[in-house]
Amino acid sequence: MVHALEEIHRLLRPAGSLIEVHPALEVPSVEIRSNGELLFSEDDPGFDYEDDLRHAEAAVATVVGRGVFAIDERRRLELRTHASSVKELRDHWAVAGAYDPEEKEETLVRRQDEMYARAKAVLDRSPGAEIAYVEPATMSRLTPSPSVPK
Amino acid sequence: MTIRTDPEGNETDALFELVELEGREVLEIGCGDGRLTWRYADRAAHVTAIEPFADSIARAQKRLSEAPNERIEFRNITFEGFAAASDADVFDVALLSWSLC
Numbered sequence: 001m002v003h004a005l006e007e008i009h010r011l012l013r014p015a016g017s018l019i020e021v022h023p024a025l026e027v028p029s030v031e032i033r034s035n036g037e038l039l040f041s042e043d044d045p046g047f048d049y050e051d052d053l054r055h056a057e058a059a060v061a062t063v064v065g066r067g068v069f070a071i072d073e074r075r076r077l078e079l080r081t082h083a084s085s086v087k088e089l090r091d092h093w094a095v096a097g098a099y100d101p102e103e104k105e106e107t108l109v110r111r112q113d114e115m116y117a118r119a120k121a122v123l124d125r126s127p128g129a130e131i132a133y134v135e136p137a138t139m140s141r142l143t144p145s146p147s148v149p150k
Numbered sequence: 151m152t153i154r155t156d157p158e159g160n161e162t163d164a165l166f167e168l169v170e171l172e173g174r175e176v177l178e179i180g181c182g183d184g185r186l187t188w189r190y191a192d193r194a195a196h197v198t199a200i201e202p203f204a205d206s207i208a209r210a211q212k213r214l215s216e217a218p219n220e221r222i223e224f225r226n227i228t229f230e231g232f233a234a235a236s237d238a239d240v241f242d243v244a245l246l247s248w249s250l251c
Binding site for chain 2: 004007008010011012013014015016017018019020021022023073075077078079080081082083088089092095096137139140141150
């Protein structure tokens with residue numbers, strides 16, 4: 001990751017910017033709303049990439065520490081993925097995460113299945129309600145240091 | 151209904167607040183299926199969007215063939231491979247979106 005960030009520094013023009021977005025160190029959640037009213041909200045028990053996030057943060061901290069980039073600004077945001085059914089949402093994530101070589105622990109998978117079963121029960125008795133997966137994230141703007149040789 | 155990602159525009163709002171894209175040469179690393187690319191590309195001069203996973207980039211390229219946009223170039227390549235073949239000082243903005251971890 002550090003090498004990749006150093007390569008990005010090389011590719012950027014001196015007055016350029018790196019925009020880096022990654023999930024925040026907070027557990028994503030599943031929400032169900034109907035006409036704005038929150039009917040269901042639970043953390044995703046399948047969240048198991050905290051170590052990956054810490055590595056990403058460490059890589060950014062390393063290149064900032066070496067003076068390759070400086071962090072100018074940060075924004076916190078929530079990325080919401082909306083679906084009309086639990087199946088639609090889970091199918092979407094199955095495709096989106098198909099490249100992830102790591103298999104989730106059986107316990108996490110079971111707890112996740114149970115959470116989605118509870119969500120489905122709420123959706124089934126709430127016509128018109130919508131389910132959303134909510135991912136807290138951090139977006140940063142980093143400026144390349146002109147003094148680092150390319 | 152189909153899947154809708156960020157209809158609230160939280161991600162693009164933050165992006166547009168943080169960086170000026172008008173007329174800029176943009177490199178998006180790990181563009182996936184182009185979900186975000188489509189939402190900002192019209193502001194940029196040109197976007198080179200790279201993605202190592204063939205299935206994802208195939209979806210992006212299929213959509214591009216259905217709705218041509220001369221500003222966008224999707225490429226199925228690793229960042230290492232792309233960087234090794236690229237000159238220095240080429241891009242105004244690099245966007246590393248959800249791909250550092």
